Amino acid sequence: MERPPRAEGLRSGGPAIRCAAADRRQWPLTWAGGTTRFVGLVRIFSGIQPTGRKHLGNYIGAIRQYVDGQDRGDPAIYCIVDLHAITVAYEPSELRERLYDTTAILIAAGLDPDRCILFRQSDVREHTELCWLLSSVTAIGELNRMHQFRDKSLAQRELVSSGLLFYPVLQAADVLAYRAHEVPVGEDQREHLELMRDVARRFNARYGEDILVVPEHRIPEVGARIMDLQEPTRKMSTTGGTEEGTVLVLDDPKTIEKKIKRAVTDSGTEIRRAPDKPGVSNLIDVLAVARGVSPAAVEEDMRSARGYGDLKGAVAEAVVGMLGPVRERYAEIRPDQDRLEAILAQGADKASALASDTLADVRDAMGVGAPQR
Numbered sequence: 001m002e003r004p005p006r007a008e009g010l011r012s013g014g015p016a017i018r019c020a021a022a023d024r025r026q027w028p029l030t031w032a033g034g035t036t037r038f039v040g041l042v043r044i045f046s047g048i049q050p051t052g053r054k055h056l057g058n059y060i061g062a063i064r065q066y067v068d069g070q071d072r073g074d075p076a077i078y079c080i081v082d083l084h085a086i087t088v089a090y091e092p093s094e095l096r097e098r099l100y101d102t103t104a105i106l107i108a109a110g111l112d113p114d115r116c117i118l119f120r121q122s123d124v125r126e127h128t129e130l131c132w133l134l135s136s137v138t139a140i141g142e143l144n145r146m147h148q149f150r151d152k153s154l155a156q157r158e159l160v161s162s163g164l165l166f167y168p169v170l171q172a173a174d175v176l177a178y179r180a181h182e183v184p185v186g187e188d189q190r191e192h193l194e195l196m197r198d199v200a201r202r203f204n205a206r207y208g209e210d211i212l213v214v215p216e217h218r219i220p221e222v223g224a225r226i227m228d229l230q231e232p233t234r235k236m237s238t239t240g241g242t243e244e245g246t247v248l249v250l251d252d253p254k255t256i257e258k259k260i261k262r263a264v265t266d267s268g269t270e271i272r273r274a275p276d277k278p279g280v281s282n283l284i285d286v287l288a289v290a291r292g293v294s295p296a297a298v299e300e301d302m303r304s305a306r307g308y309g310d311l312k313g314a315v316a317e318a319v320v321g322m323l324g325p326v327r328e329r330y331a332e333i334r335p336d337q338d339r340l341e342a343i344l345a346q347g348a349d350k351a352s353a354l355a356s357d358t359l360a361d362v363r364d365a366m367g368v369g370a371p372q373r
């Protein structure tokens, strides 16, 4: 299989443009030396934890980008990471259910199993094997410094598992197994992405250039860090945030409206983004994304508003309009577990074919196992 070009030095972003001659979407890649080429071969990968409690931050920061990626990705690969979910205390009898919840949310949000590869992490054994192989080029000090490890280990009551420390190595394996160029994520994953890039570079330096692709993150300009509506200096999160301040993708319209109307705002009445106005800034960003306009356009539009009440009303309406259809489709899709299982199995077959190719090269370069080629 032809290997996609390396993405080292690539600046992701910029609009997709249509190339009339080939009549297929092309994408500008700017390389470290400054040259720009238009290529169609952009391999996209991202992962998401299995929970039915996906929230507005996940939706805006990540899921919307996954849906867009389907038109550019060659292929776009999305993985529901059940093996990451076992690094903290969890309920084994519920894990599969939550995985189906997430699968159904992603499909309801617009992922089309015919246009992307959607699969369950544990179905593709190459992830865990590559995780172990990459541990040989991952420094323990780097893992210890990860903010997510520090925060999550503080939250564990009984056991801080070594899996929690190893979490970013498995995450690196997820992406590197596919030689993906681009990883759509929210701002909170920047540190893990940096670590992954270091691991890939170190691997290539030690075992052979061009074996692994050094991927780029794709973090949206607006909405990369949606904040808790009750504590707008903390990111929205189902584990670390407040119940009232977290809008779930599956919340009914009344609940969404209630949570948004009770959002904590700031002193003053001006509707504009500012560092000392975290609550209002967050609402402006949410409204901008939900309406598909810039935050500046929202500020402009809100000039004639009578106060924060108008802003909240507009945000509630726009968010209900954005999430309502997802919730309705979810209700249709979720009951058919056999179909969800079939979609995941088909995705795992396609994913395995790609990952096993990388693993053969990695094992060979590392001198592990019988000679392969």
Ligand code: TYM
Binding pocket: 045, 046, 047, 048, 049, 050, 056, 057, 058, 059, 060, 061, 062, 063, 081, 084, 170, 171, 172, 174, 175, 183, 184, 185, 186, 187, 188, 189, 223, 224, 225, 226, 227, 235, 236, 237
């Ligand atoms: P998870 O499931 O916690 O989050 C999924 C995605 O949602 C983004 N996100 C947010 N974006 C904006 N505002 C917020 N408040 C917010 N909260 C979460 C996250 O940045 C993420 O993109 N470690 C990953 C899962 C993972 C992964 C991977 C991601 C495993 N392997 C490989 C990329 C590539 C995680 O915990 O996602």
